[in-house]
Structure formats: structure tokens, C-alpha cells
Amino acid sequence: MITQHEITGTAWVAISGAGESGTCWIESATTGNAKIRLYHSTLGVPDLSKKSHGYPIFMPNSNFDAVQLKADGVTDVYYAICDDVNTKVLLNVDMA
Secondary structure, three states, rough: OOEEEEEEEEOOOOOOOOOEEEEEEEEEEEEEEEEEEEEEEEEOOOOOOHHOOOOEEEEOOOOOEEEEOOOOOOOOOEEEOOOOOEEEEEEEEEEE
């Protein structure tokens, strides 16, 4: 099932459940620059200091811009955050 999350630059948002794999893509930027970071962890929500360690994704230029998310294990959770604190992005997520 596809879900939509509003991502900001102030806090990490869990975009998957534990152990889920799937895809995600940016739907639109409601404010600011449409660039977000993805991070996954088995230890809970990452610190904001981990923002620069996350995998960057940008507003799509084609239909091939979905990002594959593969959980490393049953406790692995994916998180998303915007690079800029003044940005809001709608992120579509399709997890299995």
C-alpha cells in the first residue's frame, strides 16, 4: 500500500515499519528545495547529526526516480528528513 508522508527538516520521520522493504519517491515540495535524506537504523531514530550521512534524493525528473529501500534485517527501519529546515516535502512510500 502506498502511503504519503510530510517530511520537514526539523526531525527524522519513520517511513517504514521494522523489516519492511519497498520504494519511495518525492511527490512534491510544498515549500523550499525538494531534497531529502534517507537513513536506516536498527537502533531507533538517528540523531540530527546523522543528516549528512543519509542518502540524498531529489525532486524527480522522470518516472525512473523511485528509490529502492531494502531492510538489512527484521529490526531495520527507514527514516527521512529534509536537508533544509524551512522545507516541506511530500514523500510517497510503497513498502511490503
